[in-house]
Amino acid sequence: MKIAVLGGDGFVGWPTSLHLSDAGHEIHILDNLSRRWIDTELGVQSLTPMDSIQERTRIWHAETGRRIHFHLIDLARDYELLKGWLGKHRPDAIVHFAEQRAAPYSMKSDRHKNYTVNNNVNATHNLLNALVELDLDAHLVHLGTMGVYGYSTVGAAIPEGYLPVGIETADGRAVSQEILYPANPGSIYHMTKCLDQLLFQFYAKNDGLRITDLHQGIVWGTHTEQTRRHTQLINRFDYDGDYGTVLNRFLIQAAIGYPLTVHGTGGQTRAFIHIQDSVRCIEIALKNPPVRGSRVEIFNQMTETHRVRDLAEMIAKMTGSKIAWLPNPRKEAPENDLIVKNEKFLGLGLEPTTLGEGLLGEIVDVAKKYAYRVDRTRVPAVSAWTKDIAIKVEHDPEGKRLKSVS
Ligand code: USQ
Numbered sequence: 001m002k003i004a005v006l007g008g009d010g011f012v013g014w015p016t017s018l019h020l021s022d023a024g025h026e027i028h029i030l031d032n033l034s035r036r037w038i039d040t041e042l043g044v045q046s047l048t049p050m051d052s053i054q055e056r057t058r059i060w061h062a063e064t065g066r067r068i069h070f071h072l073i074d075l076a077r078d079y080e081l082l083k084g085w086l087g088k089h090r091p092d093a094i095v096h097f098a099e100q101r102a103a104p105y106s107m108k109s110d111r112h113k114n115y116t117v118n119n120n121v122n123a124t125h126n127l128l129n130a131l132v133e134l135d136l137d138a139h140l141v142h143l144g145t146m147g148v149y150g151y152s153t154v155g156a157a158i159p160e161g162y163l164p165v166g167i168e169t170a171d172g173r174a175v176s177q178e179i180l181y182p183a184n185p186g187s188i189y190h191m192t193k194c195l196d197q198l199l200f201q202f203y204a205k206n207d208g209l210r211i212t213d214l215h216q217g218i219v220w221g222t223h224t225e226q227t228r229r230h231t232q233l234i235n236r237f238d239y240d241g242d243y244g245t246v247l248n249r250f251l252i253q254a255a256i257g258y259p260l261t262v263h264g265t266g267g268q269t270r271a272f273i274h275i276q277d278s279v280r281c282i283e284i285a286l287k288n289p290p291v292r293g294s295r296v297e298i299f300n301q302m303t304e305t306h307r308v309r310d311l312a313e314m315i316a317k318m319t320g321s322k323i324a325w326l327p328n329p330r331k332e333a334p335e336n337d338l339i340v341k342n343e344k345f346l347g348l349g350l351e352p353t354t355l356g357e358g359l360l361g362e363i364v365d366v367a368k369k370y371a372y373r374v375d376r377t378r379v380p381a382v383s384a385w386t387k388d389i390a391i392k393v394e395h396d397p398e399g400k401r402l403k404s405v406s
Helices: 013-022 034-042 053-064 079-089 110-133 188-207 246-256 275-287 308-319 343-347 357-369 387-392
Strands: 002-006 026-031 068-072 093-096 139-145 162-168 174-180 211-216 218-220 260-263 269-274 297-301 304-307 323-326
Touching: 002 013, 002 079, 013 026, 013 053, 013 068, 013 093, 013 275, 026 053, 026 079, 053 068, 079 110, 093 110, 093 275, 110 139, 110 188, 139 188, 139 275, 188 211, 211 275, 218 246, 218 275, 246 260, 246 308, 246 357, 260 308, 269 275, 275 297, 297 343, 304 308, 308 323, 308 357
Parallel strands: 002 026, 002 093, 026 068, 093 139, 139 211, 211 297, 218 269, 260 323
Antiparallel strands: 162 174, 269 304
């Protein structure tokens, strides 16, 4: 297939591009390189040294003989360019990662909220709009988030996208229907993914677009089979308080002797998936497109759930690290349970890579190798969800915030 990977220079986009290229597909990355600009804005860098996208694709070609094409396009702002590209290349499938994906970054300031909404919603809408205008029947696979559901459970498993509900009609009959699971975003970023869901629902219904939405959990790990092939194919690996995600952060913190930064009691339960499984899921989704005219296909792209404090305690035990119990910069439930259905990917052949000491240890080793690149002052998470919380969570990494260490 000819596949456009929008956002193919990012943390999951890059290994996905390699994985799909390795499987024999013709890959075109469309990216505005915004993630690299955000690193510059924040004054941080990936723990792993990353080459330019052109250099990465050159190395991939030298290693495998396969070409990955790169096109510098800003989906949110360059509608005509995007439409022109799609019209000329007419891909069979499109994988859409091209959104600002960090919840803390989206909550940093009013400017960051505006940027995240404008970028994410416009990118998705421009794409859908162009597909209709061009009569392009490409299968669109979007990277959504488990966060659209809001994590809380009422003692029932979160279904894959749709909730069966019973409705009493005006004449007293009972009818049943499946509705999109009620959206309950916990950040501006997560809210944009909820808005995406509505855009998809409309365009599938109105124009018959074939859309798959992947509700992904927190991705952990850094290497995949293909990124391991050459040092210059290495994936990015974020540790900073805005872009680093919880499990990868704990592993890096363990590697550099920094107390593991648990927010609040660590009672937050979240869904997780290893990056190798993430790229496999995308391939599976591409092989199983919905038929034209059907509703949006939704998969829960996760393999296990864990409580944050259990992860911290497990890594502390494994590495001898200390745990810092910090005031939570986020507005979120201090404790929650989470049960999630993920039978669809399992039924299509996904064999989950679950948390094990071997893989976790390998990530700590990668982090140790590049520990010299870490700026320890950028480890604490300082983006607060509200102004009141910001006052309570004053940034003081070496002082009072780390006093509660066990
Ligand atoms: N947390 C800590 N300590 C830290 C970092 C995070 O206790 O040092 C806690 C947070 O307070 C939160 C949980 O860990 O309760 C998860 O935070 P996270 O930064 O790992 O993940 P999140 O902000 O939810 O976002 C990430 C990705 C996002 C994706 C989402 C999937 O950045 O793109 O959509 O995971 S999910 O969490 O399932 O919504």
